[in-house]
Amino acid sequence: MGRFNEGTVFTNENCIGCSKCISVCPVFGANVSRVIGGKQSVEVSKKCIDCGLCVVACEHGAREYRDDLEAVIRAISEGKKVSALIDPVLYIIYGTKAPLILGFLKDMGIHRIYDVSYGAEICMYAHAKYIKEHMDKNGQCRQFIANTCGALNNYISSVSPQLIKLMIPVQSPVTCTAIYTEKYLKDDSELVVISPCITQVDEVRNSDNGGHVKYSVTVESLMNYIESKGLGERRAEADLTSEGLGNIIAYNDGFIEGVSAFFSKEEIFTNLGGIKDVNIENLSGLSGIKKSRHSLMVTADICRGGCVCGTGLKASDVSLSATLDNYRKIRAKSFNFVNSCISPDEYYLRMSRVYKDLNFDDFSKTLSDRYRQPYIVPEDAINDIFNRMHKDTELKRTINCRSCGYKTCKDLAVAVSNGYARIQDCVHYMNDDLKYSSLLDKMSGVANREGFAKKANEILQANPDKKYILLVGNVNKLKNVNDLYGTEMGDMVLIHVAKTIEGIVGRHGTCGRFGGGVFAVMIEDNSKYTDALLKLESFNASRLGVFFPITIRFGMYRITDSSLKLSNIVNLCTYAADKATDRTKNTFIEYTDIMRKEMQEETDITLKMHDAMTGGEFVLFMQPQYNHHNGKMVGAEALCRWLKQDGSIVSPGIFIPVFEKNGFIKELDKYVWESAFKLVQQWEKQGGPQVPISVNISRISLENDEVISVIKELAKKYPINKKNLYFEITESAYMKDQAALTERVYKLKEIGFAIAMDDFGSGYSSLNSLKDIPIDVLKLDMGFLRGGTNVERGNEIITYMVHMAKALKLKIVAEGVELKEQADFLTKEGCDVIQGYFYAKPMPLTDFEEKVKVET
């Protein structure tokens, strides 16, 4: 059996999931909200009691029911004897048309027609008899419940079994009629009930009713069939009918009136109306009824107004005025017998005589307890659901608007928990989720920059007594992952990282992804919570098929000053993160006072750099180079110095890294080159002594071909003897695209300038670069000779480097030479040129020019 729509009532394809059925349904969990093929729908579950309220309530024609019309037609066609039980509602609704309908039934092949009003009177009498025999036994809670409504019976049996003991154990009017025809009229036909009630289909199958009626067909179903076939002209009357109060049971308080007629007016009989929770309480006499004056008998119908408003009627046939008119006529006749009795006791006595031959045990019924205790959903499960629905305040959890069909938000949460509803059924959740979605990083599901800032600020404001750490980090070598495994895998890695961080942070903070591989975390500064992150060596993505560890370089800041803007703190963390050098594991660099000073310095430099350039504060200093054999000056390196207006000097060790970071280095390079070109041209024009000079090309300038065009332009603008100027390429340039670098060096040489490799041996250069890049001069860094424990080994290395350079026919310049012994050793080994403090520090241009005049 399937999960849904297998019972009497089912959902068809017209359903749009409006949830109205849920709001009218008396049973929790009977309607289940689902998405089928992308379409929202509310399906009927096994819990449905087939009351049919949803069929009537549905405005989209999405609820239907199954009855036995086809089975009846088939049975008759197979030659079976089928008799019909007609609900008295037929006469109330159809009035003078009723005999034609009965005629149609006869034409169909129905054997006999029995008016249920007859059985209703047996039922009423049996109820009265039971009450009279038991009325003192229930003690203080003196209240009996009439068995008139099949849907009510289903409800009590399945949902409120504590009321079973109050139910009067007598079969329904339909079943009483069926039993009478079977046992007392000896009619062995199969019986079909024509009923205004969808639940009747369920009732005939219910074993509590003894199986006396085999089929149930609704009035609606029959009338539709008649419409399709055409109503004939044959008229017929029921083979068994009643003249008494059994004819009024279909109308509102009809059954109540029928039973109360056997009792004095002092006894209270109450019809509680339609089934809703409050009426269930009333049914058990617990509230709304004074203990001293309980109703002797109560009834409640699923359908307000009684069976004339039944779920199985054809709505278009029901006319209020005609119904009332018919009812008035029927009612007037029905009370004739009762009114002829002088008292209820006499009425009871006379009816007893009418029924003296009946064994009322035949008409007894016990309602089964079919109750299944509902699960108590734990509070943490409810909280989880509320949190997923962004219902993070008491107010949001008690909106109770009912647009989802449930009375309260908690009811919806319980329904979601049980799988009866979806969080998307909540219109407030959908609204909030739209807002939240704009705060979410769509790829990873964690907060985006805006969402993170919002959440982080909320947490800080809500927890003024707690301390938090903010971390901002960038995934190392993300490009490698993308290059090796594809960007889709790269995205999956980022999602994995996001989920891992989210899992670690939990309820103790928040996290977000700012884009690319940049993540932010704010977490309560308590080792219980932070250790899991701070001790995490790497993110293991092997399950995704990425077999090297994914690491992040985090910068972190302990938030002590709540007035500091979050965006500023993020910047501080980003600054600290960049200090990390180890990419093989997660690093957590805390922002320090030193970094603050650095940042301030950096900011200061950046603010002043443009004005410094226009104000001529950047000047060339020259450091001479010497042939140690003869002590003659043979060249110089042009170096940039920043001499501020106030006379202070900014060291290149400070401003060069800042300019490389902010890109200004390219402007400085151009300025220095142009200054060098101008200088060389000036010296050439002056005709005096001159030595060739070198200028540096920063690694940033080397990253694109603009360097070629700039130098070409300068060569054109300042025609000079190209032997008097050459360019130095810093060793760190070799870290990146060596092929592109090689290409650019070739182009510079094509212009006519020699190229020197600067700082060879200090760090990143490789012998491969030496092989491929067409340099002319090798400048050796003298770090090998500066102290340490392995000076001898350093000397050996120098020796071989020099020999190698010589073999490659490169001119060798040793820089950073400070001592005579160093100069002697280097010269002995074959170095052509010495540069360093041994001979001269970098000096202002005027001093250099003076020195050149003297020494050359």
Place this chain on the structure above:
Amino acid sequence: MADGIVAYSELNNPDEAIEDILKQISKKGNPLLIIFCSAEKPFKMYTERLKKAFPKAEVMGCTTFVSLSSRGSGKGALAAWAITSGVEVSSGVLSEITRHPMKYAENIEKAAKVIGDCKNTVCIDFCTAAGNCEELVQDTFRSVLEKKGVPVAGGTAGNPGADDVTYVSLNGEVYEEAAVFLMIKNLTGKVFIYKENIYKPTDLIVTATDVDCEDRVVYEFDNMPALVALSAKLNVKLDKVVESLVDHPLGRITGRDIYITEMRGVRSDGSIAYYARIYNQTKLVILEPDDIDAVWKQTAATVKAEIAKPSMTYAINCYTRHLFFERHKRLDDYNEFMKKEFGQYAGMAGSGEQVNYEHFNATMVLVVFE
């Protein structure tokens, strides 16, 4: 201190086995309570004989996959845990547990009333396995005992022959659909309940998005058919999912605790049935085996911190734990660990455990008496 004896018999002949047990228990004197477990076939006979031999004792039992004790353990064995002094005890039954155990909540009230002041009291219950009813039973216990501060430690009976046909018994009566319970008050010391989990979370989390709570079936995780979702999460083919999940149950995350849920089987529509209820929209983490020795160390340390000298301990185990230890050849170590740390102990291994009014799997619940 609660005093008693653990009796154990591996004799194949049930008549001989029960005689052996009766002899062992009798040596200690007349017990106030006996909790026993055995295989299904002789269970009724054991129930009747134990009650007949000790008519004044509260005798509760269940069928089990494995009977455990400080004197030995084995499938088909009979293990009995009897307390002879130092406790007060009452008992009761909840019937119709697959449908409406709350109807019998007053039996719990009555049993609690017999105890009176419920300090240092624990309720141990066994329930039968059919009908996915453990949660209903625990809800019923919670409705009465939570406000009295009485913790409940429960186990679902087991039966290697047919895991849905199990029995419990109380005072000579055998039940096929019931929860039987003993309320035990330690008159001379504390009672401590501990839940041991041999798994730890991985970073793989799924969310149940379409469930049938009553049938304990998950149709969808993360809005995908359940099997497909797990296959994607584990990065294995569909037909390898079940195999991949051996030793990798799911854990329901609730606050700081994890309640384990074992897979029962994959249904033909790709949905997955479990041995415990999974709520919709619940986050579940795929678990992996923890460092067993570290876990045992933690268990011992935690219990000892509360109860330095355990006198009597009852262990409610899960059969899947037993299989896990068998697979990883740690069964002997487990038995040694229990013997060493928990004094006289006995236990059962069924298909579910309950504590904190929650039902879960693959866990060991220890009830330790000072």
